Amino acid sequence: MAENKKQGKQSNIRAKSQEKILDAAQQEFILQGFKGATVQSIADRAGLPKANILYYFKNKENLYHAVLEQTLNMWDEGIGDIVIEDGPKIAIEKFIAAKVKMSFTYPSASKMHAMEVIQGAPHLKEFARTYLRQWVREKAKLFQHWVDNGEMKDIDPVSLIILIFSSTQHYADFEAQILTIMNRAEYEPEDIEQVTQFLTDIILRGCGLKK
Amino acid sequence: MAENKKQGKQSNIRAKSQEKILDAAQQEFILQGFKGATVQSIADRAGLPKANILYYFKNKENLYHAVLEQTLNMWDEGIGDIVIEDGPKIAIEKFIAAKVKMSFTYPSASKMHAMEVIQGAPHLKEFARTYLRQWVREKAKLFQHWVDNGEMKDIDPVSLIILIFSSTQHYADFEAQILTIMNRAEYEPEDIEQVTQFLTDIILRGCGLKK
DNA sequence: GAATCTATTGACCATTAGGTCAGATTGTTA
DNA sequence: TAACAATCTGACCTAATGGTCAATAGATTC
Known part of the structure; x- marks a missing residue:
């Protein structure tokens, strides 16, 4: 709640963008593997410019870990x-x-x-x-x-x-x-x-x- | 039999090299995926120079198909x-x-x-x-x-x-x-x-x- | 043993991909 | 509305990679 106070439209944008990126990344990683999935292909799938991906996730490795973590949490819950x-x-x-x-x-x-x-x-x-x-x-x-x-x-x-x-x-x-x-x-x-x-x-x- | 007549030491070398390459390639493709496996890494694993790999298999795609085919045949037999x-x-x-x-x-x-x-x-x-x-x-x-x-x-x-x-x-x-x-x-x-x-x-x- | 395949390999090239950055744009806050 | 922060993005750089090639060495055949 206290956290939500601070969340304006921006945090919303952040969350939305990140989710879009994570989804796109997951698809690409599955389809092409870690090395085969390019940041550009992920960007294209997410409908965002490449640099924007790197803005939210420092690098590809980082993005991969984020996707994997999300995946494991889901497995755990389900x-x-x-x-x-x-x-x-x-x-x-x-x-x-x-x-x-x-x-x-x-x-x-x-x-x-x-x-x-x-x-x-x-x-x-x-x-x-x-x-x-x-x-x-x-x-x-x-x-x-x-x-x-x-x-x-x-x-x-x-x-x-x-x-x-x-x-x-x-x-x-x-x-x-x-x-x-x-x-x-x-x-x-x-x-x-x-x-x-x-x-x-x-x-x-x-x-x-x-x- | 008639075919074997023609097979001298060279065909042997060919067969041996190809097998070594296929084995190395299979490991790399599994470990790194198609894109992630580099011709160089396959060469290193096989203990051969990169150009030699490309001599036996026109290109990486070709090599991948060869590995896949070998794999499917094995599945089929076993x-x-x-x-x-x-x-x-x-x-x-x-x-x-x-x-x-x-x-x-x-x-x-x-x-x-x-x-x-x-x-x-x-x-x-x-x-x-x-x-x-x-x-x-x-x-x-x-x-x-x-x-x-x-x-x-x-x-x-x-x-x-x-x-x-x-x-x-x-x-x-x-x-x-x-x-x-x-x-x-x-x-x-x-x-x-x-x-x-x-x-x-x-x-x-x-x-x-x-x- | 000369002629002719087959195999080997280092050097080289063009392309691509990850990642940086500076500047523009948009949102936030007081 | 001014100042500040967050977001966005095109241009750019560097390293790595797939693939070519020409020159060399080794086998085979007659």
Whole structure:
């Protein structure tokens, strides 16, 4: 609130410009890679002169980091949360539903992240790595608890989480390939429901949580 | 044979150099992307002068296509084949085993392919696209046959194939992330067996082919 | 062993891309 | 409305990169 007092039209302009730039940059980085995306191409896509981009972000490296950070925050928010009270069935359902929705709603975030990881995650700080590891361990502990409690089959929780990651993200990252296979031009809203249904069905049964 | 007659030491040199270049190029293209990989960096990695690279491959674009083609051929060979006599259980087992083995044995091929697809497959010719579609349709028809025959649950075959693609390739493409999660430096030979076992178990049960 | 391919490589060039900067323009505030 | 700050932008510079070329060395063939 106190901050908003200070924000006049200018801060608004700043925020608007930055957002426009970040969006354009994300597209270019995905399409061309870090080196392949030129400041000029980002500028063109954002409809701004090149020097303006460099005015808001000191340099290309800086801009890339900003895009990546935005992406990771989005991933973090969209992943949903599961708690011990859920039990394995609800937990898996929630988890899959959240990740599929993410994949179809913000495919660019997933693609950006995927490219970074494939290239060996050169820009992901140690912090991000440790955070992910902690996250997975924490959730794995929940599943292990349910396994020990006889609420689900004896399945390796970490492998299960990786399976859910991979099968859901794939629809974002490999969009081009899936559309090719299906001989379609783009996804339809119904696809979210269909994919969620399919994956939930197979994986729940795979975990012995459905006959 | 007749061809071999003509191959003396020179053809050997040619083959050896080209292979060395292709390997170096593949690494660089994965690490830096198409634009980011410089001919000089590829030359350095291959231990050859830059001009020598351009002697064997007219230009960078050309070299990229050569690497991509080699990659696709490898994918094609390593995917294994399933036939109607197999029945759904054996087919899924064979399919998963082949793809997991591929992912752990030639992760670079998978990564190269993944980057290309994420970026919208700009270099993949219409031919490669059509080929993939045909391949999937053909295999899907087998699964559909088994479904109609009551040999397995009523599951969408195309979604099943996509699930196997995604869950197996993930171990190659997201190697860096999985190692991070597991807090390990690199994969071990046993991992192939463990992953194959896990995925086969879940997916077979998911398809109602295992109690 | 001369003639003819094939392979190798340093020097060179044109283009492009990241980044700077100074000056113009617009917004803010008192 | 004057002074100040934030935004915008064309012109410019430098380094790096893809690609060419001509000259040299090595193989092959007859």
